[in-house]
Each structure stands twice: as structure tokens, then as C-alpha cells.
Amino acid sequence: MKALTAAEMREVDRLTMERGKVSGLQLMEAAGKHVAGAVLRFRTTPAPLRIVVLCGKGNNGGDGLVSARHLKTAGLDPHVWFFGEEPKNDTDAAQNFKQWQHAGGNITFISDAAAWEKKVPALRRAQIVVDALLGTGLRGAPEGVIARAIEDLNRISKNATAATPALILAVDTPSGLPSDGEPPRGPVVVAHRTVTFTAPKIAQLESSHAAHCGALEVVQIGSPRELVEEIAKGESRWAEPNEFANLPLVRAWDSNKGIYGNALLIAGSLGKSGAAILCGSAALRGGAGLVTIATPSPIISIVAAAHPEYMTEPLEATETGNAASRNLHIPRFAEILKKKTVLGMGPGLGTEPETQEFIRNVVRESEIPLILDADALNAFAGNASALRDRKAKFLAITPHPGEMARLCGKSTREVQAERLEIARNSARDWNAFVVLKGFHTVVAAPDGEFFVNTSGNPGLAKGGSGDVLTGFLTALTAQFGTGDWLRILTLGVYLHGKAAELATAATDISGLLSGELVDALPHARAKLLEELRQLA
Numbered sequence: 001m002k003a004l005t006a007a008e009m010r011e012v013d014r015l016t017m018e019r020g021k022v023s024g025l026q027l028m029e030a031a032g033k034h035v036a037g038a039v040l041r042f043r044t045t046p047a048p049l050r051i052v053v054l055c056g057k058g059n060n061g062g063d064g065l066v067s068a069r070h071l072k073t074a075g076l077d078p079h080v081w082f083f084g085e086e087p088k089n090d091t092d093a094a095q096n097f098k099q100w101q102h103a104g105g106n107i108t109f110i111s112d113a114a115a116w117e118k119k120v121p122a123l124r125r126a127q128i129v130v131d132a133l134l135g136t137g138l139r140g141a142p143e144g145v146i147a148r149a150i151e152d153l154n155r156i157s158k159n160a161t162a163a164t165p166a167l168i169l170a171v172d173t174p175s176g177l178p179s180d181g182e183p184p185r186g187p188v189v190v191a192h193r194t195v196t197f198t199a200p201k202i203a204q205l206e207s208s209h210a211a212h213c214g215a216l217e218v219v220q221i222g223s224p225r226e227l228v229e230e231i232a233k234g235e236s237r238w239a240e241p242n243e244f245a246n247l248p249l250v251r252a253w254d255s256n257k258g259i260y261g262n263a264l265l266i267a268g269s270l271g272k273s274g275a276a277i278l279c280g281s282a283a284l285r286g287g288a289g290l291v292t293i294a295t296p297s298p299i300i301s302i303v304a305a306a307h308p309e310y311m312t313e314p315l316e317a318t319e320t321g322n323a324a325s326r327n328l329h330i331p332r333f334a335e336i337l338k339k340k341t342v343l344g345m346g347p348g349l350g351t352e353p354e355t356q357e358f359i360r361n362v363v364r365e366s367e368i369p370l371i372l373d374a375d376a377l378n379a380f381a382g383n384a385s386a387l388r389d390r391k392a393k394f395l396a397i398t399p400h401p402g403e404m405a406r407l408c409g410k411s412t413r414e415v416q417a418e419r420l421e422i423a424r425n426s427a428r429d430w431n432a433f434v435v436l437k438g439f440h441t442v443v444a445a446p447d448g449e450f451f452v453n454t455s456g457n458p459g460l461a462k463g464g465s466g467d468v469l470t471g472f473l474t475a476l477t478a479q480f481g482t483g484d485w486l487r488i489l490t491l492g493v494y495l496h497g498k499a500a501e502l503a504t505a506a507t508d509i510s511g512l513l514s515g516e517l518v519d520a521l522p523h524a525r526a527k528l529l530e531e532l533r534q535l536a
Contacts, residue, residue: 034221056133064132082097266294294313344473347470401416
């Protein structure tokens with residue numbers, strides 16, 4: 001799905017009403033109902049919740065008023081804090097204000113700083129805060145009491161890292177975040193979750209402040225998906241289930257292992273056998289027909305014992321237990337490469353000079369599709385242009401920001417500040433597919449096309465999750481090939497993130513183990529199929 005600017009979103013709404021004979025009031029009702037649904041899904045006990053809905057006077061506030069009404073209907077007792085005076089006109093927001101009053105809902109008017117100060121103690125006690133102050137129509141910076149409210153909410157929540165409020169839910173977009181990706185001019189709400197309507201907004205994918213959205217949920221309120229594709233003029237595509245609808249995700253009953261590829265992984269070293277195991281485990285769970293791990297001989301027994309389902313091949317090792325450069329000249333290594341569909345390389349290999357030489361030679365000489373991560377990328381630090389010097393037509397690299405910084409000769413801060421531009425330029429310059437990992441992973445192709453992925457959570461911020469991704473992408477490439485490789489790589493990134501969400505659904509995300517992430521991969525694929533069937 002394409003991302004929209006604020007102006008494009010207004011045009012989509014206008015055409016939806018014009019062509020579909022849908023009123024703005026109906027769109028607002030659908031939007032607010034989805035917001036209420038997000039709050040209700042968060043509720044895990046029947047105990048009363050202290051809910052505050054911060055409403056501005058525009059359409060965003062109208063969405064908030066609708067959500068409050070639906071929460072009240074569900075038996076909760078939300079308190080609406082309305083910034084401004086009672087609306088006198090006949091707008092959709094004004095009509096929903098009247099409905100809230102007729103429903104007997106609690107409402108407090110916040111007209112100035114003194115009125116706000118009186119409510120700050122109650123804000124400290126709130127368990128859920130719904131941000132419906134400004135929305136996507138913001139022009140300029142938040143001002144006056146609204147700016148003060150944003151600053152106080154962020155201070156009280158410690159930028160959404162404190163135990164309370166347990167949920168800060170932004171309606172459509174965090175208040176203060178410009179929709180089109182330009183830098184904010186004032187304070188921006190830091191939310192745990194954002195429910196946005198119809199399509200993601202450019203800033204929610206590309207802005208340096210996109211993390212203020214927290215988890216991004218896109219809900220449909222009545223606009224046809226085809227209308228988004230018609231109106232959006234930008235290049236940003238969001239990774240979401242429909243992007244994968246045409247892939248053969250369901251296996252035929254007469255399948256055999258030969259159909260699903262023969263994946264080779266070169267990974268591990270003394271002290272880093274876990275990287276090879278995680279990589280191989282993910283390739284198995286990812287569905288490759290056959291998986292072989294080539295790993296230095298000192299650790300091969302450890303790697304082999306972890307899973308009977310994959311095969312292992314020993315590599316000649318240096319004195320320190322890393323892969324030796326002489327492997328390239330041993331006939332056995334050529335045999336290892338035979339009949340393989342794809343090669344994933346890098347996790348745990350180490351940075352010993354001899355091993356780095358081995359990596360560079362393998363990349364240069366291999367003819368099958370390559371997926372490089374970790375130490376396979378470090379072998380090209382400061383000389384990334386050498387990635388073009390290869391026989392393989394297809395190459396994908398999966399750097400985290402630090403690895404990308406070493407490849408580009410930049411600082412990590414510079415990479416993070418220009419993630420999209422650096423990923424796209426690198427893909428073009430190195431003739432490689434680039435998977436720039438991190439919050440909102442960018443998947444870019446040499447021809448300039450790209451996806452931004454928003455699945456996943458901070459539980460992935462732990463050693464081993466990248467090893468899992470390498471094995472998983474290798475497995476998906478073994479199965480689906482490189483004919484639509486940008487989409488296949490994006491599928492892998494999307495499911496990897498979804499697996500993290502599923503694995504932490506009933507526990508704190510800080511404790512997620514990479515092995516648990518591996519086990520959740522098939523469940524993520526099943527969840528994708530379920531969602532596609534619901535959308536059909």
C-alpha cells in the first residue's frame with residue numbers, strides 16, 4: 001500500500017464521499033469506532049480504567065469524541081477534555097460533540113493554561129490517554145495550551161517509557177507530527193500506539209520522528225484501496241498483508257522437498273556457534289526444502305547436535321576457530337556449493353583477516369543468489385563498492401545501522417538520520433537489494449523501488465534476531481526465487497516482525513529470546529494467511 005500526504009488523504013476522503021455517497025459523519029463514526037476498539041483490545045481485566053480523551057476542536061477531536069461514546073457504550077467511563085470552547089457550527093465534529101453531551105458523557109473544557117494546570121494531577125493518574133488533539137491537518141507548530149499539554153504528557157509518561165499511562169493512543173497521527181515528513185516545529189506526542197485511517201502517512205514511515213507513533217495500526221473506514229493507489233503520487237510503499245496476496249503461500253498437496261530449494265548457510269565460529277544454530281533454525285522454520293550449514297570444524301558437533309533436520313559441512317579453521325581462507329582451494333568446498341539454490345552468509349563468522357578474505361572471495365566467485373549479514377558485511381567495511389565485483393546476479397545485504405555506517409564510511413547517527421536515502425542510494429550504487437534493519441526497516445531494490453516495514457517491536461533489540469532474519473530470508477528465497485525478490489525479502493522482514501509480536505503477546509517484550517522468535521515464524525505465516533482470507 002502506498003503512503004499518503006495530508007493533502008492526498010483529504011482528496012481520498014473527498015472522493016470517497018463523492019463517489020461512494022458516504023458522508024463525512026459516517027467516516028468519522030467509523031474512525032472513532034476503530035479507536036475505541038483499540039482501547040478495548042488493550043483492556044485485559046474487568047477492573048475500571050481511568051481513561052482521558054484529549055480532544056481538539058477539529059475533525060481529529062471529532063474522532064476522539066466518537067471513540068469516547070463507543071467506550072461509554074461498552075461500559076467504560078472515559079473523561080473528555082475538550083481544548084477550546086463548545087463548538088457552535090454544524091461541522092461533523094460539532095455534531096459528535098452534541099452526541100457526547102446527549103449521552104451524558106463527562107466533559108471538561110480546557111480554555112487556558114490555568115484550566116490545564118488543574119487537570120495535570122488527573123493526567124498523572126490516567127491509565128489510558130487518547131490523543132485526539134491535532135491530527136494530520138496540523139499546519140505549523142502546536143501552540144498555547146495544546147503545546148503545554150503535549151509537553152506535560154510526554155514528561156509524565158517519560159516519553160512513553162514509564163509504567164503509566166499504560167497506553168497513550170494517538171488518533172490518526174501523534175499530535176504535533178507533520179504528516180508529510182518535514183521536521184516538527186514544536187512538541188510531538190510520544191505514543192505507544194497510533195491508529196491511522198485508510199493508509200499510512202508519509203511521516204509515519206519516513207520521518208526521523210516516526211518512532212513517536214509507537215506501533216502503527218492502519219484501519220479501513222470506507223475508502224477503496226484502489227483510490228489510495230490512484231491518488232498517492234509518492235514512492236513509499238508500506239509492507240502490509242495485501243502486498244503478499246499473489247504469492248503462493250499455501251503448499252500444494254503433491255509437494256516435495258526439491259520444490260522448496262536447497263539453502264546453504266555459512267556461519268559460526270568458535271564462541272559463536274549460536275549464530276549458526278539460530279540461522280539454520282530459522283531456515284528450517286522458514287520452510288526451505290533442504291538446509292545445510294557450513295561451519296568451522298571446531299564447532300561442527302555443537303551445531304549439528306542442535307537440529308537433526310539440517311545438514312552440516314565442516315570448514316577448515318584457523319587457530320582461533322574461524323573459517324580459513326584455504327577453504328576456497330579445497331575441492332570439498334566446491335562440492336558444498338553444488339546444487340544449492342541460495343547462499344546466506346555472515347552470522348558469527350568473525351572479523352579475523354583470513355576469514356574476511358575468505359568471505360570476500362566467496363562473494364566474488366559464487367554464482368547463486370547471496371544474502372549477506374553481520375561479519376560478511378564487515379568484510380566490505382570502507383570498500384562497499386567491491387560488492388559490485390561478483391558473478392552472482394542477485395545480492396541482498398541486511399545491515400543494521402552500525403554495519404551500514406561502516407560500509408558507507410558514515411557515522412551511525414548519520415545513517416539513522418537519512419535511512420531511506422542511504423538505503424536507496426546504496427542499493428543503486430552497489431547493484432544490491434538493501435535491507436536496512438532497525439525501527440521501520442527499509443527494503444530497497446537497485447531500481448529505486450522500496451518498502452517500509454512497521455511490524456515488530458523492541459523485543460527484537462537483542463543479539464540473535466539478525467541471525468534469525470538471515471536464515472529466514474535465505475529460506476524464503478530458496479522457496480520463492482528471485483523473480484519478485486523485493487517483495488520476497490519484504491515478506492521475510494514483515495513476518496520476522498510479526499513473529500516478534502506473536503511471541504510477546506502474553507509477556508514483556510524485553511524477555512524475547514531469538515529461539516522463541518524462530519519458533520513463532522510459522523505462526524506468523526499462518527496469521528498472514530488468516531488476514532488475507534479475511535480481506536478477500
